[in-house]
Amino acid sequence: xxxxxxxxxxxxxxxxxxxxxxxxxxxxxxxxxxxxxxxxxxxxxxxxxxxxxxxxxxxxxxxxxxxxxxxxxxxxxxxxxxxxxxxxxxxxxxxxxxxxxxxxxxxxxxxxxxxxxxxxxxxxxxxxxxxxxxxxxxxxxxxxxxxxxxxxxxxxxxxxxxxxxxxxxxxxxxxxxxxxxxxxxxxxxxxxxxxxxxxxxxxxxxxxxxxxxxxxxxxxxxxxxxxxxxxxxxxxxxxxxxxxxxxxxxxxxxxxxxxxxxxxxxxxxxxxxxxxxxxxxxxxxxxxxxxxxxxxxxxxxxxxxxxxxxxxxxxxxxxxxxxxxxxxxxxxxxxxxxxxxxxxxxxxxxxxxxxxxxxxxxxxxxxxxxxxxxxxxxxxxxxxxxxxxxxxxxxxxxxxxxxxxxxxxxxxxxxxxxxxxxxxxxxxxxxxxxxxxxxxxxxxxxxxxxxxxxxxxxxxx
Numbered sequence: 001x002x003x004x005x006x007x008x009x010x011x012x013x014x015x016x017x018x019x020x021x022x023x024x025x026x027x028x029x030x031x032x033x034x035x036x037x038x039x040x041x042x043x044x045x046x047x048x049x050x051x052x053x054x055x056x057x058x059x060x061x062x063x064x065x066x067x068x069x070x071x072x073x074x075x076x077x078x079x080x081x082x083x084x085x086x087x088x089x090x091x092x093x094x095x096x097x098x099x100x101x102x103x104x105x106x107x108x109x110x111x112x113x114x115x116x117x118x119x120x121x122x123x124x125x126x127x128x129x130x131x132x133x134x135x136x137x138x139x140x141x142x143x144x145x146x147x148x149x150x151x152x153x154x155x156x157x158x159x160x161x162x163x164x165x166x167x168x169x170x171x172x173x174x175x176x177x178x179x180x181x182x183x184x185x186x187x188x189x190x191x192x193x194x195x196x197x198x199x200x201x202x203x204x205x206x207x208x209x210x211x212x213x214x215x216x217x218x219x220x221x222x223x224x225x226x227x228x229x230x231x232x233x234x235x236x237x238x239x240x241x242x243x244x245x246x247x248x249x250x251x252x253x254x255x256x257x258x259x260x261x262x263x264x265x266x267x268x269x270x271x272x273x274x275x276x277x278x279x280x281x282x283x284x285x286x287x288x289x290x291x292x293x294x295x296x297x298x299x300x301x302x303x304x305x306x307x308x309x310x311x312x313x314x315x316x317x318x319x320x321x322x323x324x325x326x327x328x329x330x331x332x333x334x335x336x337x338x339x340x341x342x343x344x345x346x347x348x349x350x351x352x353x354x355x356x357x358x359x360x361x362x363x364x365x366x367x368x369x370x371x372x373x374x375x376x377x378x379x380x381x382x383x384x385x386x387x388x389x390x391x392x393x394x395x396x397x398x399x400x401x402x403x404x405x406x407x408x409x410x411x412x413x414x415x416x417x418x419x420x421x422x423x424x425x426x427x428x429x430x431x432x433x434x435x436x437x438x439x440x441x442x443x444x445x446x447x448x449x450x451x452x453x454x455x456x457x458x459x460x461x
Contacts (some may be wrong), residue, residue, distance in 0.1 A: 002162030003265060004044045006171035006234045007037050008204055008227070010258035011055070011124035018080030026253055033248035033260040034128040040262065042133035046170040048090040049129065050139045050158060052230040053121030057114055060145035061103075061374060062116060063154055064123035065094055071140070073118030078288040085118055085126055090137035093169075096161035097139075101154075107146070108154060129172075136170075138435045143229045147340045148213055150214035151229045152275045155236020173234035175227010177201075177250075177257025182353070185255015187224055196223035197250065197257040200231070204261045207245035209235035210274035218427040234263070242269040244313055282338055283382055295321050296388040299356060300333050303363035304384065308376055318355040324356040330391040331358045332422060333366040334456075335376070337383050343370040348394060348411065348420060350453075359388055389419035389422060394453040403431045409452040410434055414444040423457055 013019045015027060015034070024031065041049070057064040074084035094110065101108040120128075122140055141158075143151065147267070162169045177200060179185070180193035203211045212232050219416050220228055248260040293301070299320065306314040316325070332346025345365035352358040363386075367376040376384070394411055395405070403410055409423045412435060419442025421434055428434050439446050 001206070002167060002169060003237050004046055004170055005040065005265075006173060006237065006263040007041075007125075008173050008175070008231055008234070008259060008261045008263070009034065009037060009125045010176045010227075010260070011053070011121045011174050012176065012254070012256065012258060013075060013078040013120050013124065013125055014254070015124060016075055016078070016080060016083055016127055017085045019075055019078045027251050027258060028132040029249045030251050030260065032257045034125075036248055037125070037260065037262070038128040038132035038390050041129050041170050044168075044170055045133065046136050046168050047170060048093055048139060048162075048167050048169045050141065050169050051122045051125070051172045051174055052143065052233045053119055053139045054143050054226050054230060055121035056140055056142040057112060057117040058142045058144060059112065061107055062112065063108035063144050063146075064142040065097060065108060065110050066138075066140040067094070067113055067118070071116055071118050075123065078120070078183055081099050083123075083127065085123055085130070087118065087126070088137045090139050090167070091352040093139055093161055093165055093167050096461055100157045100160055100164075106157065107144070107150075108157070114399070125172050125174055141233070143233075147279065147338045148232050148448065149309055149338055152212075152236035154238070155233040156239050156275070158233070159237040159239070171234050171237055173227065173230045175225075175230040177225060177227065177252075177259050179224040179226065179256050180222075181252040181257055182255035187255065189255075190222050190224070192219055192222040193224065193257075194252075196220065196225050197252060197259070200225075200228070201247065201250050201259050201261075203238055204231065204259070205245055205247040205248070207238075207243040209238065209243075209272070210277060213274070213278045221427070234286055238263065238265055238272075239275060240268060240270070240273050241265040242267050242272065249425055277338070279383065286383070286385060294460050295324060296359060296390070297386055299324070299359050300363040300388050301384070302387050303360040304335070304367045304376065304386065305381055307364045308367060308378055308381060314360060316354070316360065320356050324359075325354050327355055328353070329358065330353055331355065331362050332391070333359060333363040334387045334389070335366050336385040336387075338378055340378065341375050342380070342384065343367050345370055346389065346391075348391065348418075355390065387459060390458045392456040392458075394455040397452050397454050400431045400435055400452065403434065403452070403454055405429065405431055405434045407456065409457055410438050411453040411455070412438045412442055412444050412446075413451040413453070414442070414448065417442045417444050419444055424459075
């Protein structure tokens, strides 16, 4: 079996004696668990140790994999230059992962390295492993801003590459848990912090990897977690396999969660193809939702499908409701894929001859011209959740007291700069936050005079 075992581990530099200088004893339970990890890796004697780390090179739409033949690093930035590493990369395995990714146009490869030094997300687990096991090359892989299903699929590709190269590998999924567990911690407290730690430790202690998809992006952001996507990549490497999981430790004494678990594969299990199950569930939900979609959403979807598949703009259908043919208004088309924003473009005021044409134009822009995202691909169409907002005419207001984040969207203006934010968005809970985000979108300095407008939205989803 190519992936011999996997380990979920944290990476606090404090745990290294040369960094902690005695302070590491407060997380002795984590140290003891880490010693077990080192012993088990040594007993397995892998050819290669694969690390996924949140602290290596990270891109919004690309997974960076370690290039070149070797890399070094130390804890010098943590005032411990004497603890250092010089590691050899498994270039054969890296080449096979990249080949598999390129073969299906998957966004992963060796390009774009900004810092060749090993990061602490890799070096902390290496410290405990290298004290027990000197053999084996390494592979270092970064995370991305892509959705969880892409992270899971990367794990599948990693396992395929190990199998095709006959590489006996151990997978180290490096990542702290929530950074908001205690008021006295360096990042403060949020109620989502303890909730995240409790949920993730429960999921991982049962190897219930399908439940990793149920952690929403907003929830993870509020919990300030570090390693979720790292854990998801590892889970993908065990797709379709029975896994024996063991929880070794969980501590939160510093205000940051540190969890350690081990995962050993125990043969095929047809009930554990979790990515396939997740995508089937999403598609089923969207099919049911489409059955009750109104003309606004149906038109936006048809416009997106037509443009993605043929590259052309569809004509305004003649059988639309009367108000879509005879009225004009600004509209926004929002696209989500598997719970994540995939595109959102709109107009504050009408630019087209009617609402129908306005929706078509903005739907095309949302799927192909949002500068934050690559254009939507044909294979994504089945997983798109689309909503349409029709805007009222904006009205000037005297202050933020006239806003309500649930009812009103806001436009912040400063000279010829404008920033807009729609109302009732997930994770936006107060007016100050709403105005601040709109201002950032318009590159507006709120320390200087600015103007506010509000508008209402009629949402179709």
